[in-house]
Amino acid sequence: MTTMATPTQSSPDAQVLNYNPKSESAGAKRAKSTIFHVVALALTAVVLYPGLWMIASAFKPNAEIGGANTSLWSNNFSFDNFVTAMEGIGGVSTLQFFTNSLVLALGAVVGTILSASVSAYAFARIKFPGRSIFFGMMIATLLLPFHVVIIPQYIVFQQLGLVDTYVPLLIGKFLAADAFFVFLMVQFMRNLPGELDEAARIDGAGHVRIFTSIMLPLMKPALISTSIFSFIWSWNDFLGPLLYLNTPEKYPLPLALRLFVDQTQSSDYGAMIAMSVLALLPVLIFFLVFQRYIVEGVSTQGLKG
Amino acid sequence: MTQSPTLSRRSTQSTSPLPRKSRQQGVDARAGYTFLLPWLLGFIALTVGPMISSLYLSFTNYNLFDPPKWIGLDNYTSLFQDERFLQSVGVTVSYVVFGTPLKLAAALAVAMLLNSKRRGQGFYRSAFYAPSLIGASVSIAIVWKAMFGDSGPVDQGLSFFGINLGGWVGNPGMTMPMFILLTVWQFGAPMVIFLAGLKQIPADLYEAASMDGAGPVRKFFNITWPMLSPVIFFNLLMETIHAFQIFNSAYIISNGEGGPAGSTLFYTLYLYLRGFSDFRMGYASAMAWLLLIVVGILTLIIFRTSKSWVHYSGDAK
Numbered sequence: 001m002t003t004m005a006t007p008t009q010s011s012p013d014a015q016v017l018n019y020n021p022k023s024e025s026a027g028a029k030r031a032k033s034t035i036f037h038v039v040a041l042a043l044t045a046v047v048l049y050p051g052l053w054m055i056a057s058a059f060k061p062n063a064e065i066g067g068a069n070t071s072l073w074s075n076n077f078s079f080d081n082f083v084t085a086m087e088g089i090g091g092v093s094t095l096q097f098f099t100n101s102l103v104l105a106l107g108a109v110v111g112t113i114l115s116a117s118v119s120a121y122a123f124a125r126i127k128f129p130g131r132s133i134f135f136g137m138m139i140a141t142l143l144l145p146f147h148v149v150i151i152p153q154y155i156v157f158q159q160l161g162l163v164d165t166y167v168p169l170l171i172g173k174f175l176a177a178d179a180f181f182v183f184l185m186v187q188f189m190r191n192l193p194g195e196l197d198e199a200a201r202i203d204g205a206g207h208v209r210i211f212t213s214i215m216l217p218l219m220k221p222a223l224i225s226t227s228i229f230s231f232i233w234s235w236n237d238f239l240g241p242l243l244y245l246n247t248p249e250k251y252p253l254p255l256a257l258r259l260f261v262d263q264t265q266s267s268d269y270g271a272m273i274a275m276s277v278l279a280l281l282p283v284l285i286f287f288l289v290f291q292r293y294i295v296e297g298v299s300t301q302g303l304k305g
Numbered sequence: 306m307t308q309s310p311t312l313s314r315r316s317t318q319s320t321s322p323l324p325r326k327s328r329q330q331g332v333d334a335r336a337g338y339t340f341l342l343p344w345l346l347g348f349i350a351l352t353v354g355p356m357i358s359s360l361y362l363s364f365t366n367y368n369l370f371d372p373p374k375w376i377g378l379d380n381y382t383s384l385f386q387d388e389r390f391l392q393s394v395g396v397t398v399s400y401v402v403f404g405t406p407l408k409l410a411a412a413l414a415v416a417m418l419l420n421s422k423r424r425g426q427g428f429y430r431s432a433f434y435a436p437s438l439i440g441a442s443v444s445i446a447i448v449w450k451a452m453f454g455d456s457g458p459v460d461q462g463l464s465f466f467g468i469n470l471g472g473w474v475g476n477p478g479m480t481m482p483m484f485i486l487l488t489v490w491q492f493g494a495p496m497v498i499f500l501a502g503l504k505q506i507p508a509d510l511y512e513a514a515s516m517d518g519a520g521p522v523r524k525f526f527n528i529t530w531p532m533l534s535p536v537i538f539f540n541l542l543m544e545t546i547h548a549f550q551i552f553n554s555a556y557i558i559s560n561g562e563g564g565p566a567g568s569t570l571f572y573t574l575y576l577y578l579r580g581f582s583d584f585r586m587g588y589a590s591a592m593a594w595l596l597l598i599v600v601g602i603l604t605l606i607i608f609r610t611s612k613s614w615v616h617y618s619g620d621a622k
Contacts, residue, residue: 048432
């Protein structure tokens with residue numbers, strides 16, 4: 001995506017914007033650095049406030065949330081809201097919703113990894129008639145509003161009797177329907193040296209061998225970012241489950257949350273927010289653990305969050 | 306997919322005799338389509354097929370139970386007499402027009418702030434990115450609704466400064482700013498991409514400009530903006546397309562109704578309600594195709610105008 005091929009880097013500290021090393025004293029430098037940190041920290045506080053407010057509220061008694069409390073602190077912190085939240089809704093325990101979300105997310109990861117890597121190999125490494133046309137179409141689907149296809153898809157799945165199963169939610173993952181991941185892997189594979197395939201061919205390896213023993217191991221970073229993002233996207237997906245699932249026993253967390261909101265009608269704010277925290281927990285843990293991969297993945301591949 | 310040793314021993318295609326070359330091409334063609342099969346199947350069954358059938362359905366009356374009835378352009382013409390539809394267009398357009406530029410401006414400003422060798426850059430970058438990862442989730446929509454609720458923490462915080470806006474969630478005049486704040490809050494994803502772009506700008510350009518006495522404003526307009534324009538273009542395109550498709554937060558915050566007074570009736574929410582609550586599948590398909598056409602035209606405009614403001618450096622491909 002970055003098209004500026006001009007060589008970068010001269011002297012390291014000249015990178016700093018608007019900063020001329022010759023004309024500044026050490027004092028001015030320190031002052032600038034202080035201002036930078038003050039501004040950046042203030043911004044951090046604003047950006048993180050909603051998240052912190054959510055976590056703090058999950059531990060607060062109802063009376064302290066509903067009554068407009070801006071403070072992040074309370075003298076009455078407790079786990080009560082989580083106890084209520086774990087009981088679940090509609091006779092289904094929250095643990096069941098967790099399991100459902102997990103099944104869907106892991107299915108999405110497995111399906112995406114398998115289908116996207118195979119298809120990307122075809123685009124990146126095999127010359128065949130029609131390749132560039134299909135590649136163009138794949139790119140076009142990146143920009144396609146999802147809503148153009150949901151109605152006919154729903155009709156087909158309904159006629160096949162597959163509504164209220166996980167099939168409509170997972171089949172696209174096994175058919176590389178998330179073009180973003182195919183694109184990401186194509187870009188990655190194109191940057192691997194072509195001599196690798198040539199050498200393998202000379203040794204008599206076919207495409208299957210080249211793909212499994214050369215490409216896949218080298219593609220690890222792309223496979224990891226794909227796994228992380230397909231997990232998180234599936235975990236947060238709401239529209240898909242909303243369209244296709246009817247029985248609460250099959251609900252993943254986002255849908256369960258909506259049910260919870262509907263049924264409690266804001267009477268139990270604390271439990272509602274506690275459940276929101278629980279629903280985000282895996283994503284937050286993922287983020288803390290894989291921060292580097294996630295942010296690097298975004299900056300090099302332009303992945304959407 | 307095994308190949309005979311003689312066949313694969315050729316090292317360059319140009320020197321290999323014709324029969325071998327064409328045989329290799331045959332192998333490649335077969336292998337190519339075999340490897341492409343998952344995507345190709347998905348493309349036909351989940352994208353092209355549904356697109357064609359939704360185009361057909363958009364000219365029919367279809368409620369999912371009775372066979373579709375051909376009504377020509379009726380769905381399209383009645384769209385423009387449907388007040389709720391026109392309202393949903395207005396809501397969505399104002400969201401895209403105000404939300405996207407604000408979000409990108411915030412992203413660019415913060416990226417420029419962070420583009421330095423100072424310590425803590427990695428921390429700030431991660432902290433600012435976090436909302437992008439969770440912003441579209443149901444959990445955050447619930448939190449947003451609670452925070453912006455009548456006399457919620459945001460209202461309270463503002464009244465501390467003597468500002469009284471009359472609530473957000475329940476006030477039709479304030480729901481749009483609330484949604485715009487939600488999208489601006491997720492400035493992290495485009496920011497990270499801007500930051501990667503800024504790091505590619507050669508530092509000697511800024512040095513030379515400083516020597517010539519250029520101030521920060523001139524440097525921004527004469528160096529940063531043109532050098533960054535391909536990245537700005539990419540972010541603008543992606544964010545615009547995404548903004549048109551906002552659904553989750555609209556659905557949760559308005560309880561799936563688009564209220565109060567239709568002020569949160571986003572296009573996709575109305576499409577969903579038409580299709581899956583009223584079972585007017587033909588009507589909803591017409592809406593979907595109209596959205597596709599509008600997004601397509603917008604993409605084209607962004608691409609076309611990009612020729613005049615996006616600069617690719619000479620030695621790039």
